[in-house]
Amino acid sequence: MSTSSDERKLLPTGHERIDHLEMRGIVKRFPGVLAVDHVDFDVRAGEVHALLGENGAGKSTLMKILYGLYQANEGEIYLNRRKVTIKSPSDAIALGIGMIHQHFMLVPSLTVAENVALGLKSSREPLLDLDVVSARIEQLARTYGLQVDPSRPVWQLAVGERQRVEIIKALYRGAALLILDEPTAVLTPQEVDDLFATLRQMVQDGHALIFISHKLHEVLAISQRITVLRDGRVVGSVPTAQATKAELARMMVGREVLLTYDVPPVEPGPVRLKISGLRASSDRGTEALRGIDLEVRAGEILGLAGVSGNGQRELAEVIFGLRPATAGSVLLDGQDITGKSPAELNRLGMSYIPEERMLDGVIRDFTVAENLMLQEHAQRPYSYHIFLNPRAIAQRCANLIRNFNIRTPNQETPIKSLSGGNIQKLVLARELAREPSVLIAAQPTRGVDIGATEYIHQRLLEQRARGTATLLISEDLDEILALADRIAVIYEGEIVGVVDRAQAQVETLGLMMAGVRHETAAG
Amino acid sequence: MIGDLITASVLASGIRLATPYLYAALGETFGQRSGVLNLGVEGVMLMGAFTSLWAVHEFTPAGATGYDAGALAMGVLVAILVGLIMGLATAVINVTLQAEQGISGIGIYLFGLGMSDLLFQKVFGGNVVTVNGFPKVYLPVLSDIPVLGEIFFRQNLLVYFAFALVPVTWFVLNKTTLGLKIRAVGQNPEAADAMGISVARVRYFTVTLGGVLASLAGASLSISLVNVFQQNMTAGQGFIAVALVYFGSWRARGVMFGALLFSLVNALQLQVRTKGIDVPDEYAAMAPYVLTIIALVFASQRIDQPAALTKPFERGE
Ligand SMILES: Nc1ncnc2c1ncn2[C@@H]1O[C@H](COP(=O)(O)OP(=O)(O)OP(=O)(O)O)[C@@H](O)[C@H]1O
Ligand SMILES: [Mg+2]
Numbered sequence: 001m002s003t004s005s006d007e008r009k010l011l012p013t014g015h016e017r018i019d020h021l022e023m024r025g026i027v028k029r030f031p032g033v034l035a036v037d038h039v040d041f042d043v044r045a046g047e048v049h050a051l052l053g054e055n056g057a058g059k060s061t062l063m064k065i066l067y068g069l070y071q072a073n074e075g076e077i078y079l080n081r082r083k084v085t086i087k088s089p090s091d092a093i094a095l096g097i098g099m100i101h102q103h104f105m106l107v108p109s110l111t112v113a114e115n116v117a118l119g120l121k122s123s124r125e126p127l128l129d130l131d132v133v134s135a136r137i138e139q140l141a142r143t144y145g146l147q148v149d150p151s152r153p154v155w156q157l158a159v160g161e162r163q164r165v166e167i168i169k170a171l172y173r174g175a176a177l178l179i180l181d182e183p184t185a186v187l188t189p190q191e192v193d194d195l196f197a198t199l200r201q202m203v204q205d206g207h208a209l210i211f212i213s214h215k216l217h218e219v220l221a222i223s224q225r226i227t228v229l230r231d232g233r234v235v236g237s238v239p240t241a242q243a244t245k246a247e248l249a250r251m252m253v254g255r256e257v258l259l260t261y262d263v264p265p266v267e268p269g270p271v272r273l274k275i276s277g278l279r280a281s282s283d284r285g286t287e288a289l290r291g292i293d294l295e296v297r298a299g300e301i302l303g304l305a306g307v308s309g310n311g312q313r314e315l316a317e318v319i320f321g322l323r324p325a326t327a328g329s330v331l332l333d334g335q336d337i338t339g340k341s342p343a344e345l346n347r348l349g350m351s352y353i354p355e356e357r358m359l360d361g362v363i364r365d366f367t368v369a370e371n372l373m374l375q376e377h378a379q380r381p382y383s384y385h386i387f388l389n390p391r392a393i394a395q396r397c398a399n400l401i402r403n404f405n406i407r408t409p410n411q412e413t414p415i416k417s418l419s420g421g422n423i424q425k426l427v428l429a430r431e432l433a434r435e436p437s438v439l440i441a442a443q444p445t446r447g448v449d450i451g452a453t454e455y456i457h458q459r460l461l462e463q464r465a466r467g468t469a470t471l472l473i474s475e476d477l478d479e480i481l482a483l484a485d486r487i488a489v490i491y492e493g494e495i496v497g498v499v500d501r502a503q504a505q506v507e508t509l510g511l512m513m514a515g516v517r518h519e520t521a522a523g
Numbered sequence: 524m525i526g527d528l529i530t531a532s533v534l535a536s537g538i539r540l541a542t543p544y545l546y547a548a549l550g551e552t553f554g555q556r557s558g559v560l561n562l563g564v565e566g567v568m569l570m571g572a573f574t575s576l577w578a579v580h581e582f583t584p585a586g587a588t589g590y591d592a593g594a595l596a597m598g599v600l601v602a603i604l605v606g607l608i609m610g611l612a613t614a615v616i617n618v619t620l621q622a623e624q625g626i627s628g629i630g631i632y633l634f635g636l637g638m639s640d641l642l643f644q645k646v647f648g649g650n651v652v653t654v655n656g657f658p659k660v661y662l663p664v665l666s667d668i669p670v671l672g673e674i675f676f677r678q679n680l681l682v683y684f685a686f687a688l689v690p691v692t693w694f695v696l697n698k699t700t701l702g703l704k705i706r707a708v709g710q711n712p713e714a715a716d717a718m719g720i721s722v723a724r725v726r727y728f729t730v731t732l733g734g735v736l737a738s739l740a741g742a743s744l745s746i747s748l749v750n751v752f753q754q755n756m757t758a759g760q761g762f763i764a765v766a767l768v769y770f771g772s773w774r775a776r777g778v779m780f781g782a783l784l785f786s787l788v789n790a791l792q793l794q795v796r797t798k799g800i801d802v803p804d805e806y807a808a809m810a811p812y813v814l815t816i817i818a819l820v821f822a823s824q825r826i827d828q829p830a831a832l833t834k835p836f837e838r839g840e
Contacts, residue, residue, distance in 0.1 A: 105718075107710045107715070109706070118703055118720070
């Protein structure tokens with residue numbers, strides 16, 4: 001097989017296509033881990049090849065090797081059957097490879113156009129040509145349905161828009177092959193649909209796409225082929241048409257995975273958390289919460305559904321003392337806790353799993369053990385007077401690491417070298433293990449693999465049986481329907497309705513999430 | 524009484540005194556915008572001050588009475604060269620060796636302090652040497668404007684050049700591809716790296732440029748403002764320059780206002796002392812510093828603060 005170079009096939013963006021890209025026998029070792037173990041992987045123009053695997057399976061590492069961020073210890077890369085070496089991202093970009101990273105790679109203080117222009121040759125070198133760049137962005141935006149305003153600074157954009165900027169950045173550089181590392185983890189279902197429309201358009205135009213996600217239904221919807229990694233090795237590669245969720249889950253985890261749960265009835269106890277007339281402002285100074293009333297009882301999971309950006313984050317932050325309330329109150333077991341500090345709330349038995357766990361949940365330069373012990377280190381048996389008790393600490397950390405299946409070489413590994421999903425798991429382990437009396441969990445399974453999702457869901461149900469009052473904030477309706485006793489829907493800072501799970505229907509919830517009021521069954 | 528103090532000549536001297544701050548702080552602005560805090564400015568200034576004075580002294584023909592343009596040019600050239608070397612050394616330490624920037628800067632400062640004095644003792648035996656520094660250049664027409672002419676347009680070349688550097692800095696940072704890279708590297712080096720930019724190369728450039736400008740700041744003291752060299756003659760001006768970058772919220776214009784505020788208070792305090800007004804010397808001398816601290820506390824514009832300031836960058840391998 002050879003592709004003759006005379007019949008060059010061009011993408012609509014005027015760049016050469018990548019007909020075939022192949023990674024052969026790739027090995028990557030980190031201190032204490034074999035992250036990628038003799039992996040073969042390939043992708044062709046006009047297809048989406050999905051990459052699945054548990055947290056820490058090596059997906060991001062493999063892709064970072066392709067993008068030149070990491071150097072493989074062994075193995076080769078062939079582009080259109082020709083061997084290439086990729087020593088840095090600029091090599092990758094020159095070959096037509098683009099990557100959308102698991103964490104946004106944008107400069108928040110710069111505008112969209114500046115972010116796109118960054119590192120590119122200008123048409124008026126050495127001066128910037130942001131007008132030219134903006135015009136081209138708008139052209140790309142039209143072709144691929146990527147609505148953005150080139151002159152807005154990135155910090156003002158919602159996550160969905162930031163994702164579009166990332167795609168535009170890659171397309172602008174003529175990416176013929178685009179790697180998307182968990183691009184949907186932070187998107188709303190509507191935004192995922194829009195993204196998929198863009199991706200389908202790209203595939204039609206002859207782009208080659210690599211797509212990573214933990215959500216099986218997404219993978220089944222968008223890809224033509226699926227490769228599953230486990231512990232750095234390829235466990236299998238199947239055409240999507242022949243794949244099923246259950247089988248993929250088994251390949252990833254190596255055992256049967258429960259995709260639905262029994263939720264045993266629990267008689268709800270007294271009201272633990274009572275929120276009345278709560279108001280607060282957003283970071284931009286607009287009103288984010290406009291009079292929220294909610295109650296969570298002991299032994300109850302209250303699901304808070306809604307498209308993100310409707311006040312969920314602000315609500316969680318106000319409850320946990322991270323954001324001032326402008327009006328209203330929060331009561332914990334009848335005691336007014338409005339404006340108390342997180343440390344005090346921790347002591348009162350409240351726990352918070354933040355949505356932005358990478359930023360708000362860990363200290364990046366600390367080790368796994370230190371991060372796990374952030375709160376309890378000063379309590380017995382973990383310390384005695386001013387001395388830490390290393391044995392008790394090591395014991396507890398070992399338990400948490402095992403139970404939550406956190407993939408780490410050891411407890412002393414700095415947390416920044418864990419895979420994205422494993423950092424998430426660590427925060428969850430720390431917060432859930434405290435057996436809180438009130439738990440606020442924001443998007444607890446975002447970015448977490450299905451095995452861990454199953455485990456986290458079961459822990460939430462266990463805590464419920466033990467009498468914890470849980471406020472579960474999630475955009476994932478399946479998750480809420482699987483776990484919550486009652487479901488409140490938030491829209492533009494107001495609760496549009498509360499329904500019992502028994503009466504909840506996906507359609508009505510969807511309408512409520514779009515702001516349609518539901519007056520029945522409030523309580 | 525205040526009217527007696529604030530005269531055109533005091534204001535003119537305020538403008539003049541701003542030059543070392545401007546050079547040093549604008550250079551530091553480049554470095555900080557790219558994420559490198561260089562606390563060694565003071566040391567580089569001292570080296571620039573001594574070496575430029577030495578060059579002017581050395582290249583002035585024997586028996587010359589007025590200034591010598593060739594010697595002055597050599598002075599500036601030597602200052603640039605010394606700044607280049609010290610700037611490169613700073614870059615090696617902070618970028619390649621990834622030193623703790625708060626500490627390495629102190630090291631560079633101490634080196635400059637010691638080295639400049641050592642050279643001073645060796646070359647001039649520690650004796651005060653006076654040179655003919657940059658002469659005033661009356662700008663045609665402009666210098667004849669009443670009052671304003673005296674304040675702004677009867678300065679020397681190094682003063683004019685320092686103020687010209689303000690819009691140039693703004694322009695480079697905001698209107699060029701290089702400036703965009705600098706800002707991106709200071710805010711999010713991972714993102715810049717992923718876009719194929721060499722974070723190290725950008726930082727080498729800014730830190731070296733900062734070294735050159737710091738050295739010129741020293742030269743502007745020794746061959747333009749006071750025309751002598753003394754041990755530790757910068758007396759903390761390099762540190763003030765670092766503070767001015769914060770004060771000016773990492774923007775050229777803000778840095779200039781900070782420098783002017785500082786130098787005007789300084790000029791005023793000199794005037795108070797020469798007039799023998801009954802304010803204890805110590806208080807007058809303290810005034811500019813106290814003012815800086817107060818201003819720093821209240822200057823809270825942080826939009827352009829580089830998020831990666833003082834953080835060395837290494838690809839996460
Ligand atoms: N820079 C690094 N230094 C040390 N170890 C690393 C580094 N990056 C990744 N690892 C390790 O390599 C393994 C694979 O990580 P990788 O990020 O590729 O996982 P992943 O499949 O992308 O997982 P996730 O779904 O959680 O994103 C993990 O065990 C991780 O701890
Ligand atoms: Mg990953």
